[in-house]
Amino acid sequence: MTGSSAPSDRITTQEARHWIARLASGDITEPEMAAYRRWVADVHHHAVFQHELKLWRSLDRIGDHLAPRLPVVRQSVMRRRRRCCVLAASGLAAAACLAAFLVGPDLWMRLHADHWTGHEIRAFTLADGTRTVLDADAAVAVHYGVRTRTIELLRGRAWFDVRHDPTRPFRVEAAGSVTEDIGTAFEIDPHADGKIETTVESGMVRVSTREGGQSITLTAGQRAVWQGTGQITRQGDVAVDTVASWRDGQLMLTAVPVHMAVSTIARYRSGMTLVVDHLDDLPPVTALVDVRRPDDALGALAAGTHLRLYHLPGNIVLVRRSG
Structure with a gap:
């Protein structure tokens, strides 16, 4: 990857994560849907979006929480099927279709x-x-x-x-x-x-x-x-x-990267946590985390590491850099 293409790829990755978060939230608007269709029509955007979906699937971050929080569409079965087919034909993983795609790894794990x-x-x-x-x-x-x-x-x-x-x-x-x-x-x-x-x-x-x-x-x-x-x-x-101090609900993070601290705390949240910015250049953090109160821990981490949290419906939290 060349130096000139890196910023562009990073922006595209952030945009892809943004659309994953919006589609997963269950309350994406029609204007946003139209904007997404225009964005994903670009071949490069579509490839990055699919890569990010596979990444989240491999990490099992959102499959367990996405399906139960999708809004119930009070329409006929035929309308639901028709809508899903139309969205699939346009390359769009809308809420219900996205849930079916992502819940697979969790289902496999529970079966085994x-x-x-x-x-x-x-x-x-x-x-x-x-x-x-x-x-x-x-x-x-x-x-x-x-x-x-x-x-x-x-x-x-x-x-x-x-x-x-x-x-x-x-x-x-x-x-x-x-x-x-x-x-x-x-x-x-x-x-x-x-x-x-x-x-x-x-x-x-x-x-x-x-x-x-x-x-x-x-x-x-x-x-x-x-x-x-x-x-x-x-x-x-x-x-x-x-050793295994997490058994008692206390977790000591010692000089760990910020993105790792976020993902560690996110494991204990009942909702989805999505990082939509590049955090690798932030200084490492040391903190004592009470895993029984993960939202408080995430808030404290954000306050001390130049992060901003956006709380969305369905107990979803987007993590971005502040400023």
Whole structure:
């Protein structure tokens, strides 16, 4: 990408996110709809819009909240079908059609998961006595056999206090990484870039790749990251009382990028949160977040980081730079 095209592409991306937000809000006006049709008729605009839709779909940001908040169109079935077909023919993902497109990943996850969360943190005990806590927007599939116990982390992060059984190894699979219990409590935290971080609260675990090869043994306070390429690297040690602090509703963000802080808080909101500006050049933030009051936390973050929040119908919040 050349330097001259970068600002134009950034503006187009912001415009695409704006239209996604307006279509998802459920109260887009006819003049706005006409403006959208003109905008998306441009081949480049259409390509960027489709890219942003796929991005939000892959991150599972809005599929779970969009469909229930769409307005009920009190028209005949034929009129609804006719409207959806007309919009589809014009390349438009209007509210109802957009919901059907985006809810797919969430539906797939629920069909495969044994336990999942929405915007709450949930604690439960597995059949073998292992205590588990799932963070908001997380899901696991449980595969227990006669000689094995495997947990597949489908989404989000989780903490396990394992009931040790040397005759039935306990493993957590996340992406291409495998964490095996050697009698312990530990946290698995998938990162947005595909890396998988394992942190031990007590006892010992072995972190390896599914394909075999490299493995690392960790003890209390130690952590390692699976890089996505099969490489596993040790990270700096942490205090054991900070491991999975989100279980108690308190989350410490230390020198994290602003966009990451926003996405972290958004996980605990009951409504959709859309970032419609470029935030990468803002200074990193350090904050203690009460995940039980995510809207207050988002407001505090905005006040201290030159952001402006726009509250839309359906509990949707748009995040933009101020000034």
